[in-house]
Each structure stands twice: as C-alpha cells, then as structure tokens.
Amino acid sequence: MRVVGQRIRKKDAMQLVTGKPVYMDDVAPKDCLIVKILRSPHANALIEDINIATAMKVPGIEVIYTWKDVPNVRFAQAGQTYPEWSPYDRLILDQHVRFVGDAVAIVAGENEACVDRALKMIKVKYKVLPALLDYHESIDNEILVHPEDNWESLYPVGADNKRNICSHMEESHGDLEGTFADCDIVLERTYHVPAVNQAMMETFRTACYIDTYGRLVVLSSTQIVYHVRRILARALGIPQSKIRSLKPRIGGGFGAKQTVVTEIYPAFVTWHTKKPSKLIYSRYESQIAGSPRHEMDIRVKIGADKDGTLRAFDLYNLSNTGAYGDHGPTTAGLTGHKSMPLYTGNMEAFRHVFDVVYTNTLATGAYRGYGATQGIFALESLVNELADILHMDPVELRLKNVVREGMVMPAYFNEPAASCRLDECLVRAAEMIGWKDKYPCRDMGNGKVRSVGIAMAMQGSCISYVDVGSATISLNEDGSYRLAIAAADMGTGCDTILAQMAAECLEVSVDEIFVSGADTDSSPYDSGSYASSTTYITGQAVVKAATELKKRICTLAARMLECDVDDLEYDGHVAKDIKTGKSVTLQDIGFKAQCFNDLALQVTESHTSPVSPPPYMAGAVEIELDKETGHVEILDYAAVVDCGTVVNPNLATIQVEGGLGQGIGMTLFENIQYSDKGVLRNNSLMQYKIPTRRDVGTLRVEFKPSYEPTGPFGVKSIGEIVINTPAPALAQAIHNATGGYFRDLPITSEKIAMYCLEHENE
C-alpha cells in the first residue's frame, strides 16, 4: 500500500508545534460573558432557599440562574447513542444537590473578577441530609441518591433508583458450579480500582454564541458533536435544528470529553441572554466535578486444573457511579466482556454479574479502557497469582489458555476471533524484556530488587450494533478532495489516518485531501470518537465513500471521453481511453463536474458493524524496587500490540506509549481520596500526581499486525487497549520483588514500604 502503513505527519502537526491559536479559548469570541458555577459544599442536601439579590448587584453581572429557572426535564450527560443506557437523572440545576461540587447556580458576567465576587454573595440555605459515601452500602440504603419520581431509565439495564441501583445485569455460559466443583483448584480474590482522572492537559470548556439565523452555536472541546446537539436540545427544550455543535482542536480527551460536562451551562446562558458566553473549568473543577473512571471492586474466581488448564471464570464487579449514572451500565459490562475472553482457550463456563450503584460522590464517566481496565487488572493479577500457586511460569500458563485466531469467544457475545496474534504478542513481549533470565527477580544487594511482570489485554473496535460512522468526500474543481467527518481528532490523529485511507482508495497523496469537521452543520452523522471506533467504523465509511466517488469520477471521465467505462485506465490523476489514447486529467473532471453536470462528485457513506473485533496486546515490565522507600523505578516496558493493520506506525506507537504512561500513573501514583464529609482531596495536579517524563522509564513498542477481515484495510483499534496492561504487570513485578500481593490501586511507595517493613524478617 502506498499511503496506508506510512509514517505520515499529522496534518495539524506544524500548527500545533508552533503554538498557533487553534483551541477553543484561542478562537472563542472575544466578548464572551464569563460563566462560572456555584458548587455545593455538601455531599447531600436540599436547597431550602437561595438568594441572589445582592450578587446581582455586583457591577458587570449579567445573569444568575438557580434551580427555579431551568426546565424540569431530566437528561443524561453521557455521550451515547439514543436510547442511552445511562439513566436520565440530571437537571441543569437541581434543588437536590448530590455531591460536594454539584452545581447550585450559574453566574455569568462581564469578567472573571465580577463573577468571582458574585459567587461569594449568593446566599444559600441548605437542608443538609445524611450522605451515602460508601458504595458497599448503597443497595437498599435508606439514603436515596435519586428519590425523585421523574428519574428515568430508557433501557432495560436493571436500574432501580429507589434502591440506589443504576444497573444490575447477569450473563453466564456453561455449567459454572459443576466445572468449579470438578477443578483441582479454585482461587478467588477481590481487587479495587479508584475513580482516577483522565487529566487531559486542556480542561473541560465550551463557548457559545448566536449565529446569523438566531441559532445556538456550541463551540466545545468535545469528542461527540452530534450527541452534544441531541443532549442540549433535550435539556434546553429546543429543536435540534436550532443548535449547531462543533469542535476546534481538542487538548486531549481520553473519554472525559465523551460526556457533556460543561456544555449545558454556557448554552443555557447564551440561549437566554442571546450573548456569547464561555465556561472554562479550572483544574480544580475538572478534578472535583469532571467525569472520571468508575471506582470498582472486582471479585474474580478462576477454576483450574493442576496442569494449568483454566476452565471456569466468575467475575462480579460492584461499580460506584457516584451521584449520576453517566456511562454506569456500559462500563460495568466491559469489565467482564473485555477481560475473560482472553482465556477462551480452555474456557468451559463463565459468569459475569455486576451492580452499578449510586453514592454521594463525584459522578463518573468514560476513561480510556472504559471498565475493561478494571476487569483486566483483576483477572490478570489473579492469573499471575494462580501461576505462583501452580508453580508455573506466568507466560507458559497464558500460552496454554489464550484465545487464538479462529476460536469463538462465548464470553464476548460469541464473536469469532477472526484476527488474533495474541500468543505471538505474549512471546515477543517476554523476549523483549528478557523474561527467561529475569523472572521473577534479582536482588541487587543494595536494598534494591529488580523484577519483572507481565499481562495481556484486549478491547473492542466499536460498539457493535450501535455505532455509526460516516464520511463525505467531494472532488474540488482543481482536483483536490474534501473529506468531511464528525469523528473528533483529539490528538489521536484520526484526521490524518482517515485521509490516508481516502488517499489510498483514490490513488492520491494525503496532501491532496483536506479534512473538515467535526461540525453538525457540515459533517455527516457520526456517533463520535469513543469506544475505539474511529479507525474501524468511520474508516470503513471513508473507504466506501472513496470507492463510490472513484466510480463516479470514472463515469464522468468516460462521458467526457465518449468512451465505455470499461475502456478507461485511471491512475488517480489521469483517465485515459485505452482505445483512442485520449485522456482527461482529474482537474478537467473537477471542472466538468461544475458545468452542465448532474452526476454529483460528492459521496456520503455510513458504516456500522455487528461485530467489534478485539485488538490484543501483551505488556511486560522490568522495575527496580527500593525496599526501604518503596520507590518503584520503571526500567523498561515492552509492549507488543495486535491492532490489525497499522495505518500510521508513528501515531500508533504514540498511542501505545501515551496509554502506557497513563496506566503507569494510575498504578503507582494517581489516587482519589475523600474526607468523611465527602470532599475530594486530590483536587489539583499538586495532589493528583500524573507521571512526569522521569517516571515512565523506557517504553518500547512493537506490533504484530493481524488482518481483520471486517475492518478497512484490515484494521482494528488501538486507542484504549494500551492503558490496560500496566496495572497487572506492575502489580506482579512488585509482588516478585517484595512477596506481597497488592490488590488495591494505586500501589504507592508508602504501601510498598509499609509492606516491606512489616515483612522484614520473613
């Protein structure tokens, strides 16, 4: 292939590295009202009285809204396809505030200073209610997070707000109890993952203004322009035709911006005042009122034979969705669906049960990995522990049981593993890290131990039977092309990757195609960029559109040359009648399309998929652990990924490295702690430690590309899977260095040092 598979620079690269103004706050109207949110100091309270009279007197204040001013229509902020699995449990502002940081009032004014002053002058009388902070006590607790009667669940996910249940689902296959009873060994452990943050460098933000037609324009840092439009239309009670939603460059998303976190507030202000407004969350607000990963307890049970045959799997996860149910049911499903199928090899039976419950803590959302991360940490850790008990090498144990190409995966909706080189990924990752020599550890004789750990991962490539991707490609008069999409490039490079695919089909270079979007006024419908779907789903739409467009180009060329299409030779730039030798250029065709022509050289195609082919990977890590301080230094991380065809090796590599970095942060440092009043303590990058370049060690990435028959050019996905191996691999390395099994993330130096101290004499 000429273009697919090449290390092509991102189309926006030079604009970004030279610091050009391309992000929301760089391009927002300059005369925006500044919007800020007054937040609840209580975890659970009713607003008895709210007095804005004094605050309104602050010079420069335009408007202040409270719960009395907003429609009593509940909606979900989760950017999901209708009917969402997430419950409709939010109002724009609610009399009942449900976590510390929940919105109490919207204040808009001329500048930050006056808005800050006004925020302090709003007098609120709260009726403080007892708060439900421990998610283990949620189900049937007398404190109800959502007692209201207009709470609504659109989809049968087993939700019941009168029991604090956002979702309960069960699924099983085979004779679980019988198989466990027949196994030589049954091992069960419980793991915990906190509600870690995406911490994208650009915080949540949105600007709004009114356009020529009196419509609301929403310029937001979002992954989901179409869902934004639909959600705002419902929440504001206005038709979708009155809203235009678009995104500029996005300073990172990682799923955070798959939720409508900020959009509704400036949208409400601008719609009612008809003045431009913007809301930029501080880092503090992004931490305490963002949309982090679901905190979970994951209990896994494996039944195995002495020879290492893994036969039965039982996984239960209790997920804390916080005060609102955004992405609650769907994330919890992935915890099982995207972990257990790794061991399809000898699997006879499995069961997956989950509960997603409400508490008076920060609502959670979508974060790269989306539930799979939690499940894989638990399952892979347990397999490593099982290897110890069976006295087997963890690599050998896995090779005996992994899913292999051609198998049908009962724990993955009975989908086939049509493309899978997981076994080779595993062998290669072990080889790269020097597993044979280094497993389990070497005492360096100076209080430090070097050790290794390994884990596997999978993810999906879309939401099967749901996601829709579309592309419009048109030929310009000068022979260049426009590719319009509503998938959102959030740094991942999808603008470039999709252009590469179009260029491949149209036999031109990437530079001859410009990409526009995402904009609901001009891009064809797309679910948006999430669920690792863009390359796989929107990519196929691009291929379909490009193929059809090329056909039309040839038809028009044949008309121009007055020949039969079958006699045409076309190389992407020139169409030649092989019989006469006469030819027309792409530019000629482009001009012809604009003059006395009824054949549109513009094609829109959509794509969707009944399957979601998993990418697979293996990650192996070598660490040096200081037994005195508990410090873990990552020496080397080897990652080998089967993401199907690699469209752009540069961008795929960076995806892997970036995901490993986030996974490392989540495993070792990033913590979420609440006070007993429900105040989130890790509310800045001072307290919430994300990795610096001195914390990640050397990351080495290789690919073992399989060919996925349902994907464009054989692609699967890469965006999410890459965050999943660090937690189990590091936990195992730390175990191999210390003897301790750490089942609660993050595994901080303190925890390790304490463990070493307590077990000094063993």
Next chain:
Amino acid sequence: MIVSIQLNGKKIVDDISPDMTLFKFVREHGCYSVKCGCETTNCGLCTVFFDGKPILSCAMLAARADGHRVETLEGLQKEAEEFGQFIADQGAEQCGFCNPGMIMNAIALFRENPEPTDDEIKRYLAGNLCRCSGYEGQLRGIHAFMEYKKQGGAACE
C-alpha cells in the same frame, strides 16, 4: 497600574490590575500559544521567557514584568518550527496542548546546554507535563533534533 513590558520585541504599555498574572497578560495581548493546565505551577504549559529565562507565567504577576523582556512562542517561530518538525516527525505532538510550553523549555535547554544527556533532558523538562505522548516520542524527537544540529543544521538562536 501602568506597566511597560517588552513582549516579543514590542514595547507594550498597559493599565493593568495589580493582581493580573503574566499568563493572563500575554494571552490578552494575543499570545495564544501560552496555555494553562493547572493553577498550581505543576504543568509547565504556561512557560514563557522572562529576560531570556524560562518561567511559569501563571505564577508571576504581570506587574513584576514591568520593565522586563517577555517572550512567547509567537516570538520564537523560527526556532519553534526548526525544533517542532522533529516532534512532528514522531507524531509526538498528539493533542499539542502541552507543546508550546515544552518547546519553549526545550529551546531554553539547548541554549544552555546544546548537547544534553538523556538524564539532563528529562531533568530539565520534568516540569513539562504531557498526558498524551508518554514522553518517549518527545525524547526521540529531541534526539533527532540533536543529531540534525550535530550534522550542521542552522544554529539555534
């Protein structure tokens, strides 16, 4: 209060509020390359040069820059392009939001120390957070840039 600040070679006299940060000042004067990723001096996105030395503009009052020279990436476009193309060749710019701050600091590093070791690079740039890249691609880009300089690429600065 009235301040006079030389911003990217241009003298700007402005009446500002005494509590205005330098970050806010440079953005209000069109230097949009300067970004904010925290309010706690942890991310490095707001890095600018103050009399030629990198500082965090979110942690300095504009008033303190009175009578001083301030530079942002807008004033260093040639260097940004020269160095940035090596980041671009790795695809390491990803979302790009952290890039201006990191590139400012990298330019400062090379001015001080044209041939830094990996350890010196990581130490110098440790305060420049990036959530997308895992840093490895940035390091490869830096290596490629140093190689190009060694081969006689145009002098930096």
